[in-house]
Amino acid sequence: MDVSAAGNHDFDYGKDFLENVAQDLNYPLLCANAEVSLRKATILPTSAGDVGFIGLTSSSLLASSNYRVDRRHPLPVQAVEPNVPLIASELKRAGARVVVVLLHDGIDWGFNGDMYESRPQRLFARIQEWEKAVDLIIGGDTLGRYYGSIGRMKFVQPWPFGAEIALVDFDFSSSDVCTKVAAVAVTGSEEWDGFGAHLINEAKHDVLGTLPCSLAAYSGGKAPLAAFMAECIFATTAADLSIAYVACGQPALDGIFASLGAGSVSRLQVAQLTPWTTHEICTSEVTQAEASKLCSLTNTDRPHRSRAWAMHKARSSSDILSIATTSGAATHVITETVGRELKWKQSGETIFEGVRTVLGRADRNRILAQYRV
Incomplete structure (x- = not known):
């Protein structure tokens, strides 16, 4: 892992627990929309150019608080949604060629007969104002799948549970960054041999x-x-x-x-x-x-x-x-x-x-x- 954003279940054992765990990680865990001592954003250098990342957890941690083992652990305060375009502009002024938002939210979906039907309208209404400042949004949480864009801003949300990987390629060879997206199905599996x-x-x-x-x-x-x-x-x-x-x-x-x-x-x-x-x-x-x-x-x-x-x-x-x-x-x-x-x-x-x-x-x-x- 090079970078990640906190999800709602990362707070299942409370704000203090996550802050302590994050100190032992060998990669930055980001969260810009809750009062927690995690970085809001970071820049990762690559041989081709620097990439900026902004991390956003669920917009309402309280709404999902029932779905955890114990509700007694205190959640962080979520007062105001951050100004994502402003943070993105600051990252680009600091040298980032592109800005990626790691978003713990995703498209809604349902079934029309037997066919899976994506419904991105709610999410896109929330993120459309980021289009001029953000290059890529990686979605999740809702367990749906969608690949699309708002103007020049790409959006990817692969199938969950490791069934699919979204592969994004940034071409920095010209002044206008070219972004290519592909969906890669995951085949085969290996037994987990790590912790637990x-x-x-x-x-x-x-x-x-x-x-x-x-x-x-x-x-x-x-x-x-x-x-x-x-x-x-x-x-x-x-x-x-x-x-x-x-x-x-x-x-x-x-x-x-x-x-x-x-x-x-x-x-x-x-x-x-x-x-x-x-x-x-x-x-x-x-x-x-x-x-x-x-x-x-x-x-x-x-x-x-x-x-x-x-x-x-x-x-x-x-x-x-x-x-x-x-x-x-x-x-x-x-x-x-x-x-x-x-x-x-x-x-x-x-x-x-x-x-x-x-x-x-x-x-x-x-x-x-x-x-x-």
């Missing part, structure tokens, strides 16, 4: 059971995979109501943003589908009216591009219902949806044990049949 490799390996070889059919979650559609996870939480508790989510784990070019194939299911696969949690199952209590509010999480008429929720509910006429879910993001979102603080207790079980329980049942085929699309 032994933990990944252990989780990969911890088989929880065998799934008789593949399950998936669709962008703006059904999410049988999330329903299966809710079933697994329900199986470990005596709760009246269980709620689960699955998150984006693959590029959604075919409409599927998360999937679990038929065959052996490992602890690693389940962990990848449910981030922002310690995977411990927590319980609390809600009223019937509050349970009705929680149904809004599973409404496919209001789809999210990277998350799908499901609910498993037992028949109960009681005014107070017991509820179970995973720690972290799910408890944060449920509390916010209900509109009051809930007292969560750890059940002593994990989602992994729930998966093991459901896949170990003699009637698992009958149980899973209801989730097939």
Whole structure:
């Protein structure tokens, strides 16, 4: 790595934690739109000419604060959006031949029938005033894909999760810099052997059971995979109501943003589908009216591009219902949806044990049949 910009999940453990970690990095981590002791911009020298970089994290870290394990860690203040054209002009006065913005934001997208459809209008309205000062914007975060430009300013956002690389070539041979862009698909893979490799390996070889059919979650559609996870939480508790989510784990070019194939299911696969949690199952209590509010999480008429929720509910006429879910993001979102603080207790079980329980049942085929699309 030569340079990077802080993303919203870089702040999952708080402002102070990131500032301490950044001191040990051997490359600059940039952030110009939050009050944090990171550089706003930097210049990297090359044999052809100097390149300036500006780093921008999410424009609203607070809006994404539910989707982390623990919300108690303080986030940095984001008072005013920085003047990007001014910073870019300062970089060029300092010798940068071109200026690149590393932007933790990206284009919106959806599906028109079975076809992926990019929707850059919102983002381009935000960045169009940078056109005269910035040469290239590298987008991300929204998990979409787009290659385009606003006037002379190029924009690239490759498919996420390492599926594609955006290759940008600056030609400094003339006074007017020529910029060429190419999309390079990534083929093949290698096992990670760096920090934490032994933990990944252990989780990969911890088989929880065998799934008789593949399950998936669709962008703006059904999410049988999330329903299966809710079933697994329900199986470990005596709760009246269980709620689960699955998150984006693959590029959604075919409409599927998360999937679990038929065959052996490992602890690693389940962990990848449910981030922002310690995977411990927590319980609390809600009223019937509050349970009705929680149904809004599973409404496919209001789809999210990277998350799908499901609910498993037992028949109960009681005014107070017991509820179970995973720690972290799910408890944060449920509390916010209900509109009051809930007292969560750890059940002593994990989602992994729930998966093991459901896949170990003699009637698992009958149980899973209801989730097939």
